[in-house]
Amino acid sequence: MHVIQRPLLGFLCGPWLWVSLALPPSRAPTKQSPPSLNLHFRLAGYPRKHNEGRVEVFYDQEWGTICDDDFTLANAHILCRHLGFVAATGWTHSAKYGKGVGRIWLDNVSCGGHEKSITECQSRGWGNSDCSHEEDAGVVCKDERITDFTDSNMIEAEQNQVEEVRLRPVVSQAKRPLPVTEGIVEVRHKSSWAQICDENWGSQESRVICGMLGFPAERKANRNFYKLYLQRQQHQFHLRSVACAGDEVHLSTCSFEFYKGNITEACRGGMPAVVSCVPGPLFAGGNAQKKRRGQQPQRQQRVRLKGGAKIGEGRVEVLKNSEWGTVCDKRWNLLSASVVCRELGFGSAKEALTGARMGQGMGQIHLSEVQCLGSEKSLWSCPHKNITQQDCKHSEDAGIRCNVPYMAHETTIRLSGGRSRFEGRVEVALAARGNRARQWGLICGEGWGTLEAMVACRQLGLGFANHGLQETWYWDASNVTKMVLSGVRCAGHEMTLSHCQHDSRVSCRKTGTRFAAGVICSETASDLLLHAALVQETAYIEDRPLHMLYCAAEENCLSSTARSANWPYGHRRLLRFSSQIHNNGRADFRPKAGRHSWVWHECHGHYHSMDVFTHYDLLTLNGTKVAEGHKASFCLEDTECEEEVGKRYECANFGEQGITVGCWDLYRHDIDCQWIDITDVKPGNYILQVVINPRNEVAESDFTNNAMKCSCKYDGHRIWVHRCHIGDALSNEANGISEQYPGQSSNQVV
8 A cells, every 4th residue: 555645736746744723613714714614835946954844835736825015923833833833933935845836825925923824914915916936925933843743644645755865885885985886775764764665767857866966967776786785675765656757856746645554565676776976076986086087178167166165055156258257146046056966066955045055156147047947068058047237136146055975074073172062173084904993193283284184174064264273272171182194285175184285104293182173153254355346446656765765664565675774765656556456255254363472563653463464466477476565454344334233343552353244344545555566677568466364364254265466567657567367267268368569458557
């Protein structure tokens, strides 16, 4: 026997929570009485947990949704109580859990919060709505049940949820390294695992499973090999007749049938479903990567992720006309997000993020209203609108979180001694030998910095690095005292510390646990970017008399030849420009050092909170430095902010220093040290380069956008500055600096 859990009127079967509500006649809505007094409610959609999802109501023999117009937390309270929860903690709009199908039963619902039924709330009446399913409302209920609340429909629905899926390799494959790419498909059922009957199982169903497990594509499995093994096994089937289109982001949104109860029933074909997946480039073995590189040339990447703490998440950026830009979140959904995830070598999407959840980008917004079917090979193949910045703002940048393969990286690292799980001394696991248990050891703190801490926090799944600490004497010592790693050097993008360089033999001048490496991790981080266009617009040359440069010389803002000048006579030639530094991240940018260690400079009358905040360099076309300037952080403060963002930092009167999210710090061209001393530079073509936070002293979500470059032509009297751009804002092909005279498009400055 089995129970068919197929949706009515074509509704896709999914993990849903279903309860019924019997209403007495006196509680019918005042505007429109329902034909049936027996209403049902359920939570549907993805991604979700058992206590959250899209709200669906069964009315007049048909399932439908509720529009988010005028939706409030009070509405969510009533609906959560219908579902057996004590209250709501939040609600969602714009079909966060996916679009429903069928009727939109209720619109402009307005509850006070005290009602016993949703039918007592004001609305436009049953079935009277001007909404689309892109406005379907959802609720997040408090994970606490109403005492003695029971409902047979709800209990059955909870038992028939499909949330967790895995691949179980056969014995001969058990020693293969992670990730597991092939095996028997199993779904979590109660406290154990059950199989899926392979009746009608095909490539489309395999594609959905692979996507859930973090793989971009499926491949044909050797069914005969598994058949010999599985014939000797006893199976407990939970699902049968699974039918997927192939573009679903989760098995729960496919159509399927449940086996009733816990008994083992006959399966047509006699064996569980077996799936084999193709890993993406980041998760393929070394030989496989070399083979792929040898077979075909590397294609120009046209989609990338920025601002994410973990592998497979971030703000979506796309390449158009050799310039990287963002995607507007209008109509952004899981199908479009999944196309991006698979294009980048991950699985299907876990979340389609809106509202610049992964930080704001800069430059152009290339795409809007992207509407993928889910089967496209690239986001550029999906229907979309080309827009201008007036149609959408960077506060609406789209982001994604993708399913990635499980690699167990977090099992080989841990933190100890910290005050919370986000901080502590870093301990790494040594490979076990023979029957010996795995041992843990410390990392030498010498040379340990922000980039290394970023990798450690990523490996632990704790977000970004706030600090990389070289001394950890103030944390409680554990029983781990042996140094097992030294000389760790990371680029910052690695998935684990084992992917970073380190000494072949442990060499640590300072021994003892107090000099062991430590980290403080954070779920969010700042992200500084320079406004490149402003540099180009404000650049000019000034011949400044030496008698006006005493303070600048004291702060080392002139080239070394200035020391031998005939003070106070003569002058220095300065390339001056304004710099406007934006914080587009998700956390305020604060100086690494506390105010107790800031340095007061009497000549200019300000505190320096960082030794070096920016580097200003003039380079030859092959990268050789010919002139430089450096500017300590005179004062980090919020000069201006976006609308509805309040200033938090002001350096006057020894105030707090920093840059708030959504604000920028402006250094005008006419203040001291806002220049490069080019007195000794010969005429020619050069590159003007500005680097923010050059030593990576303060953690950011993205260091690749901290440099800005411009093309320069200097004829000995005038300078032309053009084509200023953030270091990674252009494609590789377009990122070279032209040696030609800029012509009409340049900015000539004298």
